[in-house]
Structure formats: C-alpha cells, structure tokens
Amino acid sequence: MLGEKMEEAKEAGLLAILNIATRNERNKIILLQFGVLSSIVELLQSQSTRLRELATAGILTLSSPDSNKPLILASGAPSLLVEVIISGNIQGQVDAVTAMYNLSTCQQGFDARICLKSAFHLLALLKDCKKLSKFAEKATTLLDLLSTSQEGRDAITESEGSILTLVETVEDGSPLAAEYATSILLNICKSCRDKYRELILNEGPIPSLLLLTVHGTDRAQGLAHTLLQLLRDNSKQNRVSTEELQCMVYKIVSHVDGPEKALETAGNILKDVTGRDPVVGIVEMN
Incomplete structure (x- = not known):
C-alpha cells in the first residue's frame, strides 16, 4: 500500500514538472537550476513502466534549451534513454529517440x-x-x-x-x-x-x-x-548503354515531373552522372 502511494506521488511530481515545462523554455531552464534532473534520471531506472515513460517524457521536454543539453549529457541520462529505446513501449521509444536527437545537436559531449x-x-x-x-x-x-x-x-x-x-x-x-x-x-x-x-x-x-x-x-x-x-559497374561486360540509361531515367522522371518537364530534368541528371549531354538522345527516343 505504501509502495503504491509512493509511486503515485512520484507520478504526480513528474506530471507537475511536465505541466510547468511544456512550451515554456524559461521554465525548462529554471527547473534544471532547481535540481530536478537528478530525480528524473533516478526515475528513468524505475521498475515501473509508467514512471520510466513519464521520466523519458520529462527528459525530452527539458532537452530542448541549448543550455540544458550539456547538463543532461553529463547526468547519465543518455545511456538510460538508450535502454528505453531498446526495451520501452512505443511511446517511450519515440520520446527517447527524440530526446537523443535533441541532445545530438549539442557540440559539447555527445x-x-x-x-x-x-x-x-x-x-x-x-x-x-x-x-x-x-x-x-x-x-x-x-x-x-x-x-x-x-x-x-x-x-x-x-x-x-x-x-x-x-x-x-x-x-x-x-x-x-x-x-x-x-x-x-x-x-x-x-x-x-x-x-x-x-x-x-x-x-x-x-x-x-x-x-x-x-x-x-x-x-x-x-x-x-x-x-x-x-x-x-565499370566493367565492359555489364555496362549499360547510353540509350538504355536515357530511357530508364526518362521513364522515372516522367512519372514525377510529367513528360514535358521530364526532358530537361532527365537531361540534367544524365549530364551530372555521366558527364555528357544526352538531351538530344532523349528527344529522339521520345
């Protein structure tokens, strides 16, 4: 009974942090200054799936300000986020990947x-x-x-x-x-x-x-x-002829750009890839 009440209290605390931090960059920075990070990192190691999911969401929310990123990287959170990616539920995995993405933009320590x-x-x-x-x-x-x-x-x-x-x-x-x-x-x-x-x-x-x-x-x-x-494939045996390549590229591009614009686009692609101007060949083929 006491364990359940403790878990409910921790969940309520995490929800409160999320409510305070959501869409407010200043609050996210202030929360870290008040030392909430260590508590969230601790809950990332919880046996409770719900608490781990909320803690992951907390790290995600707090990881957007640039000034918070070095602190989160130094906290041990990244390795725990990786564990969520490996074994968490789908929402936890998505949040963990997004948090890691946010942290990856930090030039210090990722x-x-x-x-x-x-x-x-x-x-x-x-x-x-x-x-x-x-x-x-x-x-x-x-x-x-x-x-x-x-x-x-x-x-x-x-x-x-x-x-x-x-x-x-x-x-x-x-x-x-x-x-x-x-x-x-x-x-x-x-x-x-x-x-x-x-x-x-x-x-x-x-x-x-x-x-x-x-x-x-x-x-x-x-x-x-x-x-x-x-x-x-640069071998003579398997080399595709210029005409075959022109035909293939034109068909691909025409599905995207339409037949008229495809002539110019396909020509640009082939010129870039082969170093030769193939537009005449494409026009004749068409």
Whole structure:
C-alpha cells in the first residue's frame, strides 16, 4: 500500500514538472537550476513502466534549451534513454529517440557511439514509421551519426533488413530523411565497396538516387551523385548503354515531373552522372 502511494506521488511530481515545462523554455531552464534532473534520471531506472515513460517524457521536454543539453549529457541520462529505446513501449521509444536527437545537436559531449546498442531498434522503428514523418528524420539523424564510425556501420549492417529500410527511406522519406539515409548508405558503401555495392544495388536504389540528384536538398544531391558513382559497374561486360540509361531515367522522371518537364530534368541528371549531354538522345527516343 505504501509502495503504491509512493509511486503515485512520484507520478504526480513528474506530471507537475511536465505541466510547468511544456512550451515554456524559461521554465525548462529554471527547473534544471532547481535540481530536478537528478530525480528524473533516478526515475528513468524505475521498475515501473509508467514512471520510466513519464521520466523519458520529462527528459525530452527539458532537452530542448541549448543550455540544458550539456547538463543532461553529463547526468547519465543518455545511456538510460538508450535502454528505453531498446526495451520501452512505443511511446517511450519515440520520446527517447527524440530526446537523443535533441541532445545530438549539442557540440559539447555527445558521443554517437552511445547509440550502438540501439541501432537495431532504431532501424526497426524507422522501418515501421511513416517515412515522411519528423520521427523518421530524427531516427536517420542518429543513424547517420552512427555511420561515421566503423563500429556504427557494423551495428547498422548487421541489423537484418537495414539496407532495404534505408533505401525505402531514400525513396519515400522527407527531403531531410532521404538526405540522411543517403549519407548512411554512402558511408557504408565507401567503407567497403566490394562488400556492400551489390547488397545496396539489390534493393533497387537507383531510381530514387537519380531523382535525388535533382530534387533533393543541396547536400543530398551531392551525396546521391557520389553514391551513384560508387554503385556504377565499370566493367565492359555489364555496362549499360547510353540509350538504355536515357530511357530508364526518362521513364522515372516522367512519372514525377510529367513528360514535358521530364526532358530537361532527365537531361540534367544524365549530364551530372555521366558527364555528357544526352538531351538530344532523349528527344529522339521520345
């Protein structure tokens, strides 16, 4: 009975903190100055699923001001958030990923390797979420940071279905999610082209990457171009003819831009990828 009352009191305290902090940046900073962080971090280790979920929401709420981020990073909260990503309920996982994303923007003290244990779970969440969502952008941001180290790339590629999930994000994601997913694929391919080139190609990324070279963010365009170069088969035996490439690109682009605008867009893509001006060939083909 006493235990239940204690848990109810802790829940009430966490709800009060959330109410005070929600949509008020000044209150978020003041709450940390009053020392509430240590109590919330302690509740992140609670045996109660409800308390862990509320504590995760508390860290998420308090992690938005830049001045709070170094304090949260130093508190031990990130490793506990990773445990929530691994074993929490769906709301807890989403809040934990978002909190980690907020913390990842801090230049002081964030180490992406802390997410190594959660790579499989991040990919599973990315697979199941709407690729156009803000959550997909946050998950791919963390995975992109992970992919800059060999340990991170290993954790990603050892997760079943990871390449397909990333290719689907390039295809269906928002401009930012597509950018980060392309960056991850590029980091993986650059780390060992002989090992990963075919694995990536088998998931059919070429149409989406071609479109990204024109319609993506500035960074995504460069990343997509570089990845396409790595994925090209330079052997004479398997080289696609110029005419076949023109036909393929035109068909892809025409579904997005329409037949008239597709001529110009497809020409720009092919010129960028091959270094040659193929517009005449496309017009004749059409």
